[in-house]
Amino acid sequence: MVQRVAVIDPGSGNLASVVRAFEKAAEDHDIAAVVKVVTAAADLRLADRIVLPGQGAFAACRRGLDALPGMVEALEERVRGQGVPFLGICVGMQLMGDKGLEHGETPGLGWIPGVVAPMDPLGVDGKPLPLPQMGWNALSFEEGFHPVLDGIRPGDQVYFVHSYAFEAEEPEDVIATTDYGGPVTAIIARGNLAGLQFHVEKSGPIGLTMLANFLRWEP
Template sequence: MAETLAIIDYGSGNLRSVEKAVERAAREAGLARHVSVTDDPDIIRKADRIILPGVGAFAACMEGLSARDGVLEAIEHVALIEGRPFLGICVGMQLLATKGLEFGGSEGLGWILGEVVPLPHSAEFRAPQMGWNEVRLTTPHAVFEELDGESFYFAHSFHFETENDAHLYGVTRHQHDVAALIGRDNLLGAQFHPEKSQTAGLAFLGRFLSWSPS
C-alpha cells in the first residue's frame, strides 16, 4: 500500500510545483507515494509524511497557517505526537522557529529554538539571496549525506539562527555561513527550494520520501 504525503495548503507556497516535484522524485526513486495538497485536518492526521511549504513574509505565513481550522493541530499531531517525517521548505522551515523578526516580530511554532533574522548584506552579498548556492553539511544527516556540496536554489531575505548548534545540519555562504538545513528528531527544514533545484532537489526529495527517522 502506498504511503501518503500531505503538502499543507494554507495559502502560501508554490504548491503545484512542490506537488509535481515530489511526484517525480517518488517515481525516479521507485517509491509508491500518494501525494495530496490539502488543508483538510482529517487527511493531514492520516498522512505518513508532511511537507510544509511557504513563501513571503513570516508573519503572514504564520497567520495563514493558524487561520485554517484544525490544520495546525493536525500537523502537530503528526509531527510532534506521532513523530512522522516532517519537512519545512523556505518559510515553512522558518516557521519552526521561536520567533521571526520581520515587520517587528511575531511568534513561530517554537519546535526548534531560534530566531529568523535578516540576512547579512554588503556590496558583494546582497539581500535577498536569489539563485544557486552550495550547501555544506555541518552535522551528518541521512537525507543529505550524499548531497553534501551540491548547489540548490535559494530565494530569501531572512535566515534561521538556531539556539542549539546541534539543530543546524547544513549551511550556505552569504557573507558568512547561514542555515540551509535544520532539524531535530523527525523534523527537517530546508531554506532552499528543492522543487526549483533540478537534479539535486529531486534527489533530496527522494531521500526525504524514503527517510525513516531513528
C-alpha cells in the same frame, strides 16, 4: 507500501511545483507515493509524511496556517505527538522556529529553538551584498550526518530566494549551511523534523534526491 504525503496549503507557496517535484522524485527513485495538497486538519490523520511549503513573509505564512481550522493542533498531534516525518520548505522551514522578526515579531511553531532574523551580508570588500539572496549557492555539511543528505555532496548547489535566515539556538540543529557574506543556515533537523531554507522543488536533480531521501527517511 504507498507513502501518503500531505502538502499543507497555508495560502502561500508554489504548491503545484512542490507536488510535481515530489511525484517526479518518487517516480525517479521507484518510491510508491500519493501526494495531496490539504487544507483540512482531518487530512493529516492518515498522512505518512507531512510537508509545509511557504514563500513570502513569515507573518503572512503564519496567518495563513492559523486560518486553517485546527491545523496547528493537528500538526502538534501528528508531528510532535506521533512522530510523523515533517519537512518544512523555505518559510515553512522558518515557521519551525520560535519566532520571526519580519514585519514585526511573529511566533513560530516553536519546534526547533531559534529566531528568523534579517540577513545583513557583507562581501569581501566590506560592502553589503544584494538582498534577497537569490540564485544557486553551494551547500556545506558533514557527509553521512543525516539521511536527507544521502547521495548529496558538499559543494552541490541548490536554489535560494530569501532575505531572512534561521539563527538556531543549538548549533547541532543546523546540518548544512551555505555561504553568503558568512555562513547561512540552509538545512535544520531534529528528530522527525527537517527543514530546507532553499526551494528544493526548483533545485533540479539535487533537490529531487533530497525529496526522495525524505520519502524514504525513517527517523
